[in-house]
Structure formats: structure tokens, C-alpha cells
Amino acid sequence: MSPTQPQTPVERADTAVVLDLRDAARAHRITLHDAPALQPQERLSAIATWQGRMVNEHVSARIFRSLREQAVDAGLSQDWRDRLARFEADELRHGGQCAAAVEALGGSARALLPALPEVPAHDDTDALEALLRNVLSVSCLSETVAVALITSERWESGPAALAETLRQILRDEIGHARFGWRLLDELAPKLGPARRARLSAWLRLAFGHLERHELSQLPSVAAPSDAAEQVGVCDGRVSRQLFYDTIHDVVVPGLERRGLAAGAAWQGRVAA
């Protein structure tokens, strides 16, 4: 199957690359009839938060597109590859939904795209192990953490339209996380000890990268007001604790049950 292709909503402004999702925002338009009264700074914080999500979702689509190509090289069945194609379309839709939230809050669904490194090809190993490294990183680590964080954000959400947006995104992110855990369920029993040891060693880098990325996204300063929290501004300290709890209580035990030395990898994590 072929997912919805992006309409290349990026443009170059001098050297910076701008992501422009205003058309997508109109397609997913929402209205915040029941938003709390916001101070100007609270509104700006909420707009910046949803703009950041909009960028992250757009980047995620590109990652699943690369994973689908890797899945072909690794010989995964059509069913697994179809799921990755759906995930790419999901992430593009999420980008549009977050863009709609930006515009509903009074902002513009345009944002600078950060420099994007290529999704690692892992040329030092074979196609299956290369794919597994990236699936571990994307599904079992990042998407699993995203499920916990979005669940928490959904509970704090005030306006019905924002809560519904997060509900729909969460439903898809659960599928993106499960993909990795299910693929590992299928493949882990067939992985020999040498491959398991190499994947476990590689997890040290994946955990280091994840921690650095997540902490960069989660503010470490004071709690936002109730009104700001209702429109998406997260309490960074709470979110950081939730991140570590998810790693300790969900990700590490899940990987250990599937034969990977994830506890030692987390303890020995290194920033890439």
C-alpha cells in the first residue's frame, strides 16, 4: 500500500528550512469553545508547545518512511511493511492535527525545521540487525515513552477539541510502540546469543540518545499554571519523572523479558 505522500510543505528561507502546515491545519480545523482564559505569555507558551509537536510529528513521518525501506531490505513480510506505511501516514496526520491546535490557539502553523540527520543505515551490520536497531530505538524506546507522556497530557487537557486530538494521536502512538514489541516477540527467539549481545551493546547508545533528546524537549523549570497546562503546556519536572519511570518500569523490563541486557545498557548509557 502507499501512504498519503507529504505535499512537500517545506520551503527554504535563506538557509533555514520552514515547515508550513497551514493548509494541513485548515484540513484538521478545530475550535476551542471551552478554552480557559489565558495570559498572553501562557498563550505563547501553548502555541510554541504545539508548534514543537507539529515539527516532531512531521519528522516522525520521515523516520517511518526510512524504516519501511529498511524493512524491505531486511525481508520483512508485506504485513509488517504495510504497518510502517500506515504509521508514516499517521504521523503526517498528527502533524496536521498539531498544526490545527496551533492555529486554534491563535498562532501560525509555520515553524523552523531543525537540521535532520539521516536515519542510521548501520552499514556495519546486516539488514535485519540494522532494522532491529532502529525499531528498538523508534518503537520500543521513543514511541513507548510518547505513549506515557501523551496519556499524561491528555488527562490534563481542558478544551474538548484538544483532548480529542490527543486521544486520536495516542491511539496511533500505541500502535507505533506495539509494532516494535510485537516484532521483537516474533524475532527475539530466533536471535542468536551473538546478535543479542550486539543489540544489547547498541542499546547503550540508543538510551543515551533518547535521554538527551527527551530532556531537551521537556522544560526543567517551574510548573505552568492550570490554564496553561489545560492547553498543552506540560510540567517539565513531572514529565521528566514520568520519562524515567517509563524507562525503569516498562522499557527496560520489556527488553529484558525478550532477552536483551537492557538494564545494564541503561546503566551504561552513553550520549552519542
Ligand SMILES: [Fe+2]
Ligand atoms: Fe505521532
Ligand SMILES: [Fe+2]
Ligand atoms: Fe508515532
